[in-house]
Structures are given as C-alpha cells and as structure tokens.
Amino acid sequence: MSSTRHQDTRTDGAEGDARLLRALKPHLRAFERADTAPGLLELIGDARFVLIGEASHGTHEFYLERARLTRRLITERGCTAVVAEADWPDALRVDRYVRGRGDDVDAEAALSGFERFPTWMWRNTVMREFVEWLREHNRSVPAARQVGFFGMDLYSMYGSIRAVLHHLEQVDPRAAARARERYACFEHRGGEDSQAYGWGAAFGAVASCEDAAIAQLMEMNRRATSTLGQDRDEAFYAQQNARLVRNAEEYYRTMFRGRVSSWNLRDTHMVQTLAALEQHLRATRGAAPRMAVWAHNSHLGDASATEMGEQGEWNVGQLVRERWARESVLIGLSTYDGSVTAASEWDGPAERKRVRGGLPGSYERLLHDSGMERLWLPLRDHLEVAQLLHEDRLQRAIGVIYQPATERQSHYFHTRLPGQFDALLHIDRTHALQPLVPERHWHEGEGELPDTWPSGL
Structure with a gap:
C-alpha cells in the first residue's frame, strides 16, 4: 500500500x-x-x-x-x-x-x-x-x-441464499419455489464456490446471475414492508440476506477486475x-x-x-x-x-x-x-x-x-x-x-x- x-x-x-x-x-x-x-x-x-x-x-x-x-x-x-x-x-x-x-x-x-x-x-x-x-x-x-x-x-453469498430459501419455506412455499428457481443460477455457474462464480462471470465464462439476485431482493423488499407483528424481525433478516446475495454477486464479479x-x-x-x-x-x-x-x-x-x-x-x-x-x-x-x-x-x-x-x-x-x-x-x-x-x-x-x-x-x-x-x-x-x-x-x-x-x- x-x-x-x-x-x-x-x-x-x-x-x-x-x-x-x-x-x-x-x-x-x-x-x-x-x-x-x-x-x-x-x-x-x-x-x-x-x-x-x-x-x-x-x-x-x-x-x-x-x-x-x-x-x-x-x-x-x-x-x-x-x-x-x-x-x-x-x-x-x-x-x-x-x-x-x-x-x-x-x-x-x-x-x-x-x-x-x-x-x-x-x-x-x-x-x-x-x-x-x-x-x-x-x-x-x-x-x-x-x-x-x-x-x-x-462473504456469505451461498449461506445467505440458503437462509432466504429456509425462511420462505417456512412462511410461503410458492415464494420459496420462485426464489429457488432464481438462485439456481448460482448453483449452475459456481457450485458453492463464490470466487469461481465471480471469475467465470467476470471473464464471460458463465452468464452473470445479477438479474436473478436483483429480482429476488425486490421481492424480499416487498415482503418486508408488508409484514407486521412478531414476524417482522424474521422478514427483515431474510431481506438482509437477499440484499447480501445481490451485493456479494457484484462484489465477486468485481474482485477480479480491480x-x-x-x-x-x-x-x-x-x-x-x-x-x-x-x-x-x-x-x-x-x-x-x-x-x-x-x-x-x-x-x-x-x-x-x-x-x-x-x-x-x-x-x-x-x-x-x-x-x-x-x-x-x-x-x-x-x-x-x-x-x-x-x-x-x-x-x-x-x-x-x-x-x-x-x-x-x-x-x-x-x-x-x-x-x-x-x-x-x-x-x-x-x-x-x-x-x-x-x-x-x-x-x-x-x-x-x-x-x-x-x-x-x-x-x-x-x-x-x-x-x-x-x-x-x-x-x-x-x-x-x-x-x-x-x-x-x-x-x-x-x-x-x-x-x-x-x-x-
């Protein structure tokens, strides 16, 4: 430095x-x-x-x-x-x-x-x-x-994916199915190796999962704003995990560029x-x-x-x-x-x-x-x-x-x-x-x- x-x-x-x-x-x-x-x-x-x-x-x-x-x-x-x-x-x-x-x-x-x-x-x-x-x-x-x-x-991109899916499975199985379909993009392109995904997406070896991560975050944002009562904390925690996935996806793509x-x-x-x-x-x-x-x-x-x-x-x-x-x-x-x-x-x-x-x-x-x-x-x-x-x-x-x-x-x-x-x-x-x-x-x-x-x- x-x-x-x-x-x-x-x-x-x-x-x-x-x-x-x-x-x-x-x-x-x-x-x-x-x-x-x-x-x-x-x-x-x-x-x-x-x-x-x-x-x-x-x-x-x-x-x-x-x-x-x-x-x-x-x-x-x-x-x-x-x-x-x-x-x-x-x-x-x-x-x-x-x-x-x-x-x-x-x-x-x-x-x-x-x-x-x-x-x-x-x-x-x-x-x-x-x-x-x-x-x-x-x-x-x-x-x-x-x-x-x-x-x-x-750093917990895949751990946060699992956390989002677990939360949705408990409260809304249909929403969980949509999330699983979106997040399947990461599994197909990097397994559970965040850096392998980032390298592949950065250099065009695999397609980026950015759109899938953004779409899931937008859905979690809507869910969090409409949740009341004791479930409000859990909705926020899941929303934050979705935010992390979206930001980590960009981070791992970017780390190979600068x-x-x-x-x-x-x-x-x-x-x-x-x-x-x-x-x-x-x-x-x-x-x-x-x-x-x-x-x-x-x-x-x-x-x-x-x-x-x-x-x-x-x-x-x-x-x-x-x-x-x-x-x-x-x-x-x-x-x-x-x-x-x-x-x-x-x-x-x-x-x-x-x-x-x-x-x-x-x-x-x-x-x-x-x-x-x-x-x-x-x-x-x-x-x-x-x-x-x-x-x-x-x-x-x-x-x-x-x-x-x-x-x-x-x-x-x-x-x-x-x-x-x-x-x-x-x-x-x-x-x-x-x-x-x-x-x-x-x-x-x-x-x-x-x-x-x-x-x-």
Whole structure:
C-alpha cells in the first residue's frame, strides 16, 4: 500500500520525532481499561454510532478492551446493537442465542457457525465471554432494550441464499419455489464456490446471475414492508440476506477486475447494512438505536485521511461520517509489539506469531517512545493535536495474514491520524488472541502463555 509521493524517512528523523513527542505528551492520557479511560466516555457523548477498530484481527487486548467499552455503552448509554465485521447469517445465530431465541446451549455453540476462514476472528475466548455476558444482560431487561448482535460483511453469498430459501419455506412455499428457481443460477455457474462464480462471470465464462439476485431482493423488499407483528424481525433478516446475495454477486464479479472497486463495494455494503438496521430497529423499537460497530481500523478509520483515499478507496468510517456526521465517533486501537494470531497465507492455519516493533517514522514507534504502557489520545476538536500531527505518518495494519519478512510493504500505509479517528487507544505490548478451535500450529508458536496473560471482561 505504498505511494510515490510518500517517503519512508522523515526529513528531521529521530530528533524531529523527539521534539514532536515532547509537544504531544501533555495530550497523552494513561488508562488501565478502555471502559474507565478518563474522558473517553465524555468524548463519545451521545453518539449513536460508536465505531471501535483494531490494528489486527488477532490481538487479545483489542478484543478485550473493545468488549469492555461496549459493555459500558450498553449499560450506561443505551446501546442496543453490536454490529461486527462478520457474516450476516453466522452473526444472526449468535443474536438468536443472546436474545434467547435459538437452540444453542452456550456461547461456544452459538459461535460455531463461524466456519469460514479465519475462524479465530469470532470464535475466540474473548468473544465467548462477551456473548455469555450479553445473554445474561438481555435476560435482565425488557425486550425493547435487548441488545442484538449482527454481521455486516458480505462473504456469505451461498449461506445467505440458503437462509432466504429456509425462511420462505417456512412462511410461503410458492415464494420459496420462485426464489429457488432464481438462485439456481448460482448453483449452475459456481457450485458453492463464490470466487469461481465471480471469475467465470467476470471473464464471460458463465452468464452473470445479477438479474436473478436483483429480482429476488425486490421481492424480499416487498415482503418486508408488508409484514407486521412478531414476524417482522424474521422478514427483515431474510431481506438482509437477499440484499447480501445481490451485493456479494457484484462484489465477486468485481474482485477480479480491480481491488479498489471491490473494496468500495464491500464497505458500501457494510454501511447499507448499518442503515438498514438503523431503520428497522427504529421502526420496531420506537426510538433511534445506538450501535457499537466492530471492525478493522482500515474499515473504521476515515479513508479520506489515509493513503487508501488517495488511491480512490473509501470505507465504513468515511461513509458513516458523511451520513451521520457527529452522531458518529471513530476509535482506533494500536500496538507496538508482542504477539498476534494470524496465518501466513489465505486459508492457512492459525499461528501465534511475534509482532515486530513499530517502524521508525510510524505512529506505533512514536507512541512507544512515550514510555507509557497504555495511553489514549483524544483527536476530535483538539486543534493543537491536529497541528502537531498534520503530516502523514506510517501506520501498521495486520489483517488475518501477517508477513513480518515484508512488513513495510505488506502492513504499513500512510495516514493523518487527526482526520482518521476521533480517538486512538494504544497498548504498547499485546498478546495473541486465543482461538476456540484447536490449532496445532498456534500452540507451537510463541511458547507457553505467561502468568500475566490478560483475561476477563
């Protein structure tokens, strides 16, 4: 993610960063837990969309502090939805469990629907504890105040097809027959391999199923608007699955033509999901909902303030700000070093990998040099901080793959932090997220867990 207009070394190097850090230090605030960080809840205020990011998909502390902060938003700020970078049908299984509507016996069973790589992203020890807490919370409040758990990603094209058909078979067999006829297009052109379908449709090897997906979505839209009573939730869930199929069909066709287009389609779908949820929850619960949104920093930090934006990409954070303005708050998380759960290649096994120290010229190195183990930096409406950090700096992003050998090329890009986030939480040393699915390579990683291994919400 490099750009020719950026330079990896800053003009005045270490001395300049030392001066910058001295000027920045009065604004750095120590914290022990995100939910008790001095001033953070005040910065969030009455925001209805609190976007809480992560610098990797495999860091224990990121998941833990995000869950802690979300619990506070639920109990004190009326948050009624957690929306994650997860597949809609799999997240809906968790939602049914936490709201007492499903058949799963515990949180681990409810999370077992996340079978697609990377399983550890949602099937991990922190999520298990948070989901159990959410179920207990929901048991203690009226139905209108129960907190739902939803996914906003679009990878589950075939799972969503099955979900639409299952719903219609329960409520309208004739409509199910029409849907089955339309969706047969996907089976004939890709089996259940989304990428094989996308490649074939992109290069003309097979005909596109776009018209079939659109026709089914239009029918589900009509059904959802005419459904009342207790079935209203189920009609909306099915409608959202149909929306996902339509958007995923376009996404998989586009991903073979250009990264920017497919990225933009994916993040646009995520925001469409937030908007649809907002409208549905407002209509069914009688009040504007508040949501905690969980995803990677690269999705939730405003892309217009990053190298991504210069390349023509937009993301959830940017679109949410454009749509909901100051009703939204964007919070990023970062780390300097430690360990992380990640794979070496797509669809590879989970490994516990050592995270290298942040590169010179990066935000990670700058905050590490403060000597503070945990700090947060307020950015919204802080003119002095904005002036101090007006230049682009490197920022690290580890997804589900971590390749230390090519770290600069694979995991760093330039950002302007004050435009990217409203607040940044930095935990200097972090640990690998523990998967619930047994992973031999993970246990062969960084050795035994230390006695100080963090746990508990």
